[in-house]
Amino acid sequence: MAPHEIPITESISFKSAGRKKIDSILRVHGTQIVDGRNDPVVLKGAGVGGHLNMENFITGFPGHEHEHRAAMLEALGQEKYDFFFDKFHDYFFTDSDAKFFAARGLNCLRIPFNYRHFEDDLNPGVYKESGFRMLDRIVNRCAAENLYTVLDLHAVPGGQNQDWHSDSGVHKAMFWQFKEFQDRMINLWIEIARRYRGNVYVAGYNPLNEPSDPDHTNLQAFYKRVEQAIRSVDPNHILFLDGNMYAMDFEHFKEILPNTVYAMHDYSTMGFPSGRQYDGSAAQNAHLKRSFERKVKFMRDHGVPIWNGEFGPVYASTSETDYAMTNQCRYNLLQKQLEVYRETDISWSIWTYKDIGMQGMVYVSPETPYMKLLAPFLAKKASLGVDFWGRDNKDVKHIYDPLFAHLDEVVPKHLQNKRFPSPLWELKRHAERVLREMLLSEYLGFEMAELFKEKTFDELEALAASFKLENCIQRKELNEILEQDSKLG
Template identity: 30%
Template sequence: MATNLKHFVQVKGQDFTVDGEKILFRGFGLGSWMNLEHFMIGLPGTDTMIKQAFAEVYGKERSDRFFDRFLLEFVDEQDFQFLKKLGVNSLRIPFNYKYFIDDQHPGEYKNRFKYLDHIVSLCEKYEIYAILDLHSVPGGQNPDWHCDTNSGLPLFWEYGALRDTVIGLWGHIADYYKDQPWVAAYDIVNEPSLVTNAEVFNEFYHKVIAEIRKVDPHHIIFIEGNKFTTDFSMLDPVDDPQVAYEFHFYPFVDEPAVLTPEMDRTRRREIFKDAFGQLVSIRDKYKRPLWCGELGLVFSQESIDFEMTIIEDMLDLCEESDVSWALWTYKDAATMGIVYPREDTPWRQLTGRIKEVWNQHQEQEKGEALVDYMAETHFKPISKEERYPLQFRMRTIMQVICVEQNLKPFLRELPWEEAYRLPESFHWDQCEQWDELSAVIRKYTGSEE
């Protein structure tokens, strides 16, 4: 067990510190990597559905080789040299529980640390803190695609056996990384939502913290709230000295008008400040440091200058409120990432063709429309409150259809030799960057170009 705390990030009061000096996390989420998100990677379906489609088309052995290559070549030394030049000091690393747990043998752990180790070793070399983010858990911690659910229900909160599996997994991970100071923290579960039982919610966090502390007394543990980590009303304070709290900031979900250039910037800032202030108020409740673990938006060439003002307005709030932050995301297939494959790369060519028949926004709109159609045609009208969870369940049905009709046919047209080279599109020399965002980031990190 680690006894030398040199370079370990620690909680001290309402600050993060390293070797006694205060630090703010300023960084990125890595991207759609060990947990694939369809709109970010450009392929319909959940993480599991996408991988099953590759296995069905190319065979399991080839599919395994493909994703092994994807995971090991998604980022490399040049990416970290770029991150270092930007001046960021942290990287949130999302991963799916399935890399470590076989659903049929939940008590046995797969030795699949090589992918996390690949990134953590680069973080150590470039002195960038890694924050391990469990982005998907058995049964799903929320109803949406990004936790790899196939039901549209947050079943994780319904079954203690599922939670016990994750509690054990975090003990396993903590035992592995307990002596690694460049792993700054454990982000226990990404974006819980539709949690209805406060006792279950609190008990899970208490148990997982206790499990980690059996082997690792030093690493920070991040607790996220309900409603995609924007609602902390259910969560009681925790007395562990190395616990901190994380929220996510996407204010345009409730106020989409802020994404229109017609809105006066002063008015937009007022809306942002109000929404951010409600989130930051949890600092008074818990008396611990805060981390905005996600903020960001989809970028487009046509409006990139306007979009940078939105990013600035969000980051200004973090900095003015002394809140650590992580932009979502570092790299993807030209959606929210600062780095992305060029349009002429094989990956972008494939996803460009897929985009002609599928995209995430249409999926969401169709899911809502189908719920309305079902209600209006066969039942009485339903309320907005009933409609909200039902559209997630409808979308899981649609994702099955989209994989069959909008993913597998494109893969079947792509010879294996060409498919196996797709991950090369994410190599640094095949990518381009948003220079406008780089300039904004450097303004807050103080890094010179």
């Protein structure tokens, strides 16, 4: 076992965080979030990605969640499919997870969820109680440990952005082209707000994760509509509104909505395999600060609170050369980012709480049934570079580079940035998205599902139980950094 790995059973101390009892709904006051006593509250926590909105790099499947689920249903049949995913959802975040989280000194969990838990595309507007039961379960488990939660709609029909985590299965954000999709999500938020109004443990609602609206104006119209709709049933809870272009661009925002926190995401390429390694130089630190200040200029100009809804490095695995040195650089980067955030007491939510070894505060042990079953497949998936997040394409460069060169040659240079979201995505990125992250990933999804075929109920139980906290390992250095920051206020 590597030095940074500590079995959860040997590391958890379930002590009270010593925070004031949550007893009032939070609200916006100037540049601060305050409680019912007008005391400032800085939200510090993590997103529980991969749970109610599954993502490929977090739990190991390729491509998109709905395709993964369809392949698993075909392989398992309805009864075993329901059994496995019910167990998975229950075990991924238990009472023990809430206790572990609170013991780190953190005070807020962001809960990403997929609209598909709440309504079916063939039966829109008919809400499924099963989805609300799952959401209630995690909110209540956090409340028992005096933790706030932010309810985050992470995937909507048609996709609010072009990436895998909006679970659309395509490379266009179709949500912005169909009013029917937008109407459905407005109505869903009315139902969510109706159920959670008055709940003091819910810090607020994050109506749309990382939108990417090509026209920019559609997002503004949607935010105005959803604000009015939510306020019609719940006038008190805070809204957390992401900027456009994956929560990084507020250039086209024109007005400040009441009782609203504006949310940016602050990933640094220096924390990823494809980026330049962080060395702590003055130039790199200045770059970090400039990037952050560019994203929050809108909030600074208008005197409103800031929430960094996502950030965090990707960590090297123990199988990689010089992994310890690489990860130390990334821990140093994280510490520097937190230092920047502390300068003005902004709230933040690191990505992510639990996964299979990329970013999580805790991750599933390689010795669990799930990781042993998937190990050869995960190695193949990594070598093919099908996941965008944190991947290294070195094993397939010789295959794709000639194609990218061909596209660069035949597509006129002045047209290569015509497809949105340019300039964030270049021509090569669009090709990767279609070929590897969509087409190849869908076929690999069938291959992964075959690994579960013929499994007994007991075996499926053990596979799902791999995600229980006691079967996970904590990333020691990461948690120590977060704990130390929580003590600094």
